[in-house]
Amino acid sequence: MTFQGFLLIAAFVAILLLITKPVGLWLFALYEGRRTPLHTVLGPVENGFYRLAGIDPAAEQGWRRYAIHMIAFNAVLLLLIYAILRLQGVLPFNPLHYPGVSPDLAFNTAISFTTNTNWQSYAGESTLSNLSQMLGLTIHNFISAATGIALAFALFRGFARRSAKTIGNFWADVTRITLYLLLPACILYALFLIANGVPQTLAGSVDVTTLEGAKQTLALGPVASQEAIKMLGTNGGGFFNANSAHPFENPNALTNFVQMLSIFAIGFGLTWTFGKAVGNTRQGWAILAAMLVIFLAGVTVTYWQEAAGNPVLHGLGVAGGNMEGKEVRFGIAASALFSVVTTAASCGAVNAMHDSFTALGGMIPLFNIQLGEVVVGGVGAGIYGFLLFAILAVFVAGLMVGRTPEYVGKKIEAREVKLAILAIAVLPLVILGLTAVASVTQAGLAGPLNKGPHGFSEILYAFTSAVGNNGSAFAGLTANTPFYNGLLGVAMWVGRFFIIIPMLAIAGSLAAKSYTPETAGSFPTTGALWTGLLVGIVLIVGGLTFLPSLALGPVADHLAMIRGQLF
Numbered sequence: 001m002t003f004q005g006f007l008l009i010a011a012f013v014a015i016l017l018l019i020t021k022p023v024g025l026w027l028f029a030l031y032e033g034r035r036t037p038l039h040t041v042l043g044p045v046e047n048g049f050y051r052l053a054g055i056d057p058a059a060e061q062g063w064r065r066y067a068i069h070m071i072a073f074n075a076v077l078l079l080l081i082y083a084i085l086r087l088q089g090v091l092p093f094n095p096l097h098y099p100g101v102s103p104d105l106a107f108n109t110a111i112s113f114t115t116n117t118n119w120q121s122y123a124g125e126s127t128l129s130n131l132s133q134m135l136g137l138t139i140h141n142f143i144s145a146a147t148g149i150a151l152a153f154a155l156f157r158g159f160a161r162r163s164a165k166t167i168g169n170f171w172a173d174v175t176r177i178t179l180y181l182l183l184p185a186c187i188l189y190a191l192f193l194i195a196n197g198v199p200q201t202l203a204g205s206v207d208v209t210t211l212e213g214a215k216q217t218l219a220l221g222p223v224a225s226q227e228a229i230k231m232l233g234t235n236g237g238g239f240f241n242a243n244s245a246h247p248f249e250n251p252n253a254l255t256n257f258v259q260m261l262s263i264f265a266i267g268f269g270l271t272w273t274f275g276k277a278v279g280n281t282r283q284g285w286a287i288l289a290a291m292l293v294i295f296l297a298g299v300t301v302t303y304w305q306e307a308a309g310n311p312v313l314h315g316l317g318v319a320g321g322n323m324e325g326k327e328v329r330f331g332i333a334a335s336a337l338f339s340v341v342t343t344a345a346s347c348g349a350v351n352a353m354h355d356s357f358t359a360l361g362g363m364i365p366l367f368n369i370q371l372g373e374v375v376v377g378g379v380g381a382g383i384y385g386f387l388l389f390a391i392l393a394v395f396v397a398g399l400m401v402g403r404t405p406e407y408v409g410k411k412i413e414a415r416e417v418k419l420a421i422l423a424i425a426v427l428p429l430v431i432l433g434l435t436a437v438a439s440v441t442q443a444g445l446a447g448p449l450n451k452g453p454h455g456f457s458e459i460l461y462a463f464t465s466a467v468g469n470n471g472s473a474f475a476g477l478t479a480n481t482p483f484y485n486g487l488l489g490v491a492m493w494v495g496r497f498f499i500i501i502p503m504l505a506i507a508g509s510l511a512a513k514s515y516t517p518e519t520a521g522s523f524p525t526t527g528a529l530w531t532g533l534l535v536g537i538v539l540i541v542g543g544l545t546f547l548p549s550l551a552l553g554p555v556a557d558h559l560a561m562i563r564g565q566l567f
Helices: 003-032 039-053 063-086 103-114 130-160 170-195 223-232 253-277 281-308 311-315 331-344 359-370 381-401 414-440 452-467 482-511 528-562
Strands: 205-209 215-219
Touching: 003 130, 003 170, 003 253, 003 281, 003 331, 039 170, 063 103, 063 130, 063 170, 063 482, 103 130, 103 482, 130 170, 130 223, 130 253, 130 381, 130 482, 170 223, 170 253, 223 253, 253 281, 253 331, 253 381, 281 331, 281 359, 281 381, 281 528, 311 528, 331 359, 359 414, 359 452, 359 528, 381 414, 381 482, 381 528, 414 452, 414 482, 414 528, 452 482, 452 528
Parallel strands: none
Antiparallel strands: 205 215
């Protein structure tokens, strides 16, 4: 661990804190449907979409209608990307003449990009055409990210509104977020990436001569446009198999730093937007403080373990930290920070192979996802997931002070608590259940390349990543099989929508309630005590559930490494 490494982490957090309010202000304008400077140019485009679709953006929806429209929209998008992948061989912009994708892989990929998971059981540069990357994947990156932010707005309205029957208009939310936030930001971001050497072309490949005089074919394509929304929308699906470890996706230290910032930028801003929406920005800062406590603890452990290295290699005379699976362009500190950022944020992009991390260093990214990816989390999904934990925390606090729990002026009653528990319980039930199935079946055991605890960790990570809609992997698992493609596809769908529905029900229930002013007996929800309680609830409820599985995987792997045994 070095001073430069800690300086990198400190600069990363400091810049994010500086941009939190500006990003939050822009998001708040979209949340309220107010004009922005871009409306002069894009306003007619927005209105044109509404006229073509026959939508009245001022006609608000109750939570059930909001949910039905959201699910129907995503189901249609799923069918669209499935058709594109299956028909890839006869569609244009396929310079390398790739055939159509197999049914099980198309099923897995379609669900993956529809749910903002972006799990990839394939190598993009040798499987997908330019059209599949642009029309199939990149568009879904925008829409899935916009859907997540729209859902966060719906829950914000539930907390902010008084005796209301509606929580917004899904179509208006998604349209405004896409037009006024994601598209303009990604255009600028893509230009920055192109200036730093990221390709943006419809060419399929180029032949080059290496320093040794040999011929090598380099895959190309519209990379920068996909890379921009991949990071900003916390999607994570790379154009190339090596993802952000590939120099065409992440050329240098500057792009690496900006990519990490962009993963967290909207998530940080949404915490401020929430505080502004409920009339007390301190509420948003309190949530962000709790997120940062857990995030910084995770970064510290991962950086410490990776910098410490492997004691088995040290015994063989190989000194230094663990550089296996890492790019020398970035080093240990930037790789450790990236791994925690991407798994805390439901992004899934990687600039190093998590499978090659030390046992405890690799456990932190796994644990981040198991917490529900609420430590900043995916765009929208992180804040609404964290607010589910806040409902449980204020319920516990209410029990301690002996009165009905209240949060930002709303009484939290049995219905909200039950729905929050239902949503939070989805992750452990599905992750542990499907991991158990894969660990005892022949098709499941054929996937991991390693034996013992590390092989179990590879299986556990896959289902954790799928249900948590992260998309990263312990790369030692061979997942492009009908068994894993099918099971992981179901896991991704359940992990996305079986949490959203109870969350929207909570939004509708809260919106219908009147405001309850704070009294002397109210539990404060903005100070250090509240932040500590939030951290405790997230770790206890979200983390202890997985302790036995972590003991069987990363912890056992670490103890074996100390004894000199490697799997």
